[in-house]
Amino acid sequence: xxxxxxxxxxxxxxxxxxxxIATTWECNLRCAYCFxxxxxxxxxxxxxxxDLAVQVVDALDAGLAHVEAICLHLYGGxxxxxxxxxxxxxxxxxxxxxxxxxxxxxxxxxxxxxxALDLLEAGHFQIxxxxxxPAVIHDECRRTIGGAPTHASVMHFLQDVRSxxxxxxxxxxxxxxxxxxxxxxxxxxxLPVNAxxxxxxxxxxxxxxxxxxxxxxxxxxxxxxxxxxxxxxLEAGRPPLDDRFSSRVLQLLKGTERRSFCGAGDTAFGIxxxxxxxxxxxxxxxxxxxxxxxxxxxxxxxxxxRWLANRRTxxxxxxxxxxPLCGGGCPAMMPVCGDDECDLVRKxxxxxxxxxxxxxxxPIALLPLAGIT
Amino acid sequence: MASVSKRQKELILRALTEPAxxxxxxxxxxxxLDKKRITPTIKKEIGIVLAIVKGIDAQIAALADQxxxxxxxxxxxx
Numbered sequence: 001x002x003x004x005x006x007x008x009x010x011x012x013x014x015x016x017x018x019x020x021i022a023t024t025w026e027c028n029l030r031c032a033y034c035f036x037x038x039x040x041x042x043x044x045x046x047x048x049x050x051d052l053a054v055q056v057v058d059a060l061d062a063g064l065a066h067v068e069a070i071c072l073h074l075y076g077g078x079x080x081x082x083x084x085x086x087x088x089x090x091x092x093x094x095x096x097x098x099x100x101x102x103x104x105x106x107x108x109x110x111x112x113x114x115x116a117l118d119l120l121e122a123g124h125f126q127i128x129x130x131x132x133x134p135a136v137i138h139d140e141c142r143r144t145i146g147g148a149p150t151h152a153s154v155m156h157f158l159q160d161v162r163s164x165x166x167x168x169x170x171x172x173x174x175x176x177x178x179x180x181x182x183x184x185x186x187x188x189x190x191l192p193v194n195a196x197x198x199x200x201x202x203x204x205x206x207x208x209x210x211x212x213x214x215x216x217x218x219x220x221x222x223x224x225x226x227x228x229x230x231x232x233x234l235e236a237g238r239p240p241l242d243d244r245f246s247s248r249v250l251q252l253l254k255g256t257e258r259r260s261f262c263g264a265g266d267t268a269f270g271i272x273x274x275x276x277x278x279x280x281x282x283x284x285x286x287x288x289x290x291x292x293x294x295x296x297x298x299x300x301x302x303x304x305x306r307w308l309a310n311r312r313t314x315x316x317x318x319x320x321x322x323x324p325l326c327g328g329g330c331p332a333m334m335p336v337c338g339d340d341e342c343d344l345v346r347k348x349x350x351x352x353x354x355x356x357x358x359x360x361x362x363p364i365a366l367l368p369l370a371g372i373t
Numbered sequence: 374m375a376s377v378s379k380r381q382k383e384l385i386l387r388a389l390t391e392p393a394x395x396x397x398x399x400x401x402x403x404x405x406l407d408k409k410r411i412t413p414t415i416k417k418e419i420g421i422v423l424a425i426v427k428g429i430d431a432q433i434a435a436l437a438d439q440x441x442x443x444x445x446x447x448x449x450x451x
Contacts, residue, residue, distance in 0.1 A: 015427045015428065015430060015431040016431040246432065247432050247433050250429055250432060250433050251433045253386075253389065253390065254389050254390060254429070254430075254433060255390060256433065263434060267434065363386055363390075364379075364382050364383065364386055367382055367385065367386065370425070370428065370429045370432060371375060372375050372376075372377055372382065372385065372425060373375070373376050373377075
């Protein structure tokens, strides 16, 4: 599919590493389609202690000497239910070289306290806020443990973030049976956010809320429409609000080939509440445990490289024209979603190519995809 | 978001797509830009261009198109 490939990705030394940290698997919500709740990890009720959080920052600082900056992406579970760990991470990171650490968080925003807002501001967090749609859509799936709706409290959180912090916010919606991508995109565009992302629910075929075949086709059609919207925004000289295609279009512009789906095991890691280091926080530790954060960093770094080196490109992937843009699929999702995941990623790649081709004669027009205007 | 001049955009594009030019810009800017002297202003401009290109590299490598990623993050989970 991509043409004009000139090199492979990534080229060391790396600029940015992203480490997904689950400070807890506990969550204040019980969303009907939650992927994490189906993961064996979520049965672990352990919470990361502040001492361990400090150890995490120190170990990453020492171990990831080959990258300039490290993004600590708090995940879970609901990270705002473990504020002591969050506070310890932010405080310790603030003691390191300026610019060494940055923060992101994926949160449901429900029931966040003023103290949480203060910490988000202190860490200059990039916030991925889960908000599916209007109340009738959101509240159908996203409810508290006690069954209470959460749309109103999430909107209140968003207003607080906007009025009391300088945090960057991505509105994030889960597309599911009965709620299509075009609707989710349109809703997210009404919110006071910096970027949007709506994506199909990640569940095995046949599970509740999984897209039907007809809905899946509609999703693919909506992805094409999202691509046309990106083209329109770029023609107007604006960065697209929906940036799902940006990295692949820029990859085409640079003319590079992707050797793996992401940096898992190399520039991306996952850390569980007990300090276990994984290639990604949602990969089964039974198959991919790299070590513990208390180990010498070379232990989990070398294990990560071995894990990466041992990953094999499947026979089907080798025949797929999207492979140079895809890199072989998400190692956490492929075992769960299989062919469905492939179809969606392939369409993403096709739309990225269409965007790139549209601006082939005027490539400078693509730079807003990198935030350059 | 970075707002840059048209000339800087051209340099960014060239540095992104021509590895040899990018290397020369970093190691021998006089030759890269065909200038007899690199003024402090040009030196600063080169620094900005190289930093932006490095950021684009990170964005590409990290694969930011998945649902839960904040900014160049790797996850493909929902």
